[in-house]
Amino acid sequence: MSSEASEAERSEASKRAGSEATREHGGGGRSEASKRARSERDRRSVAADGGTASSGATRAADAARPDDSLLRVRDLDAGYGDLQILTDVHMDVGDGEYVTIVGPNGAGKSTVMKSVFGLTSYMGGTIEFAGEAIHGLAPEEIIHEGIGYVPQNDNVFESLTVRENLEMGAYILDEVPEEQIEVIYDRFPILRERSDQRAGTMSGGQRQMLAMGRALMLDPDLLLLDEPSAGLAPDLVQEMFDRIDRINDDGTAVLMVEQNAKEALGRCDRGYVLVNGENAYVDSGEALLNDEQVRKDFLGG
Numbered sequence: 001m002s003s004e005a006s007e008a009e010r011s012e013a014s015k016r017a018g019s020e021a022t023r024e025h026g027g028g029g030r031s032e033a034s035k036r037a038r039s040e041r042d043r044r045s046v047a048a049d050g051g052t053a054s055s056g057a058t059r060a061a062d063a064a065r066p067d068d069s070l071l072r073v074r075d076l077d078a079g080y081g082d083l084q085i086l087t088d089v090h091m092d093v094g095d096g097e098y099v100t101i102v103g104p105n106g107a108g109k110s111t112v113m114k115s116v117f118g119l120t121s122y123m124g125g126t127i128e129f130a131g132e133a134i135h136g137l138a139p140e141e142i143i144h145e146g147i148g149y150v151p152q153n154d155n156v157f158e159s160l161t162v163r164e165n166l167e168m169g170a171y172i173l174d175e176v177p178e179e180q181i182e183v184i185y186d187r188f189p190i191l192r193e194r195s196d197q198r199a200g201t202m203s204g205g206q207r208q209m210l211a212m213g214r215a216l217m218l219d220p221d222l223l224l225l226d227e228p229s230a231g232l233a234p235d236l237v238q239e240m241f242d243r244i245d246r247i248n249d250d251g252t253a254v255l256m257v258e259q260n261a262k263e264a265l266g267r268c269d270r271g272y273v274l275v276n277g278e279n280a281y282v283d284s285g286e287a288l289l290n291d292e293q294v295r296k297d298f299l300g301g
Contacts, residue, residue: 075125078115100268102261108277109257148220152227155211158200169217205236225256
């Protein structure tokens, strides 16, 4: 990291990176950086245990779940301080699956995401990742388990350059993985062009690409994306969704919160609809798009 970044900036950046760092799949196999990161969590089970499934775009108490669940959430109660937001939430993400959470404002969508990443008050239930309980763990512990998180707001370090932001994404490693930075530059060419530019001077779309690029520095098994299209110009929204598709195609499981429900459901494997902090519907994205009640209540008819 350049000498221009102050010690205070580095300290604050390290704390925030602990909440946001993730790992990226490169083409043709994993990079040395991702192998190093993965070696820190070899103790994990290869796959999660099985469970009960739930059906269709109907009331979702027992949602249809993949047999190879990577993330398994059961009876989750969580919130902020003493304020409970989520009640008995069930959710699953299979290995390599693309899952979207939609619902009205205030439904608790982002709270689910933050709860998985250890950023809320845990009040009950279980969160398992690759067969191990992770509820109650701090974010800096969870990134070692192979989960990465890109928040909707404050998702770049504005005073740092593009390259310095990427370096912070690999802060848990002893050395900056140059080969992984090249992987990110190949995926997001604009970041290579703007390598020395301060993140705070970038456009909204460029900042989102930087946040995702940093999130991919440690090659996560599961990538959490909170409103990735928020604030983007209309002509950039499709590009952003296309990039997420390619990340998932490379083998990374994706759990995404998105207000652009029609677009998100049209691309994902499965979708969850949350209402008032509780499960309402779950099914394949296509089935939810075609469900009359879901369309009427949540998709504008």
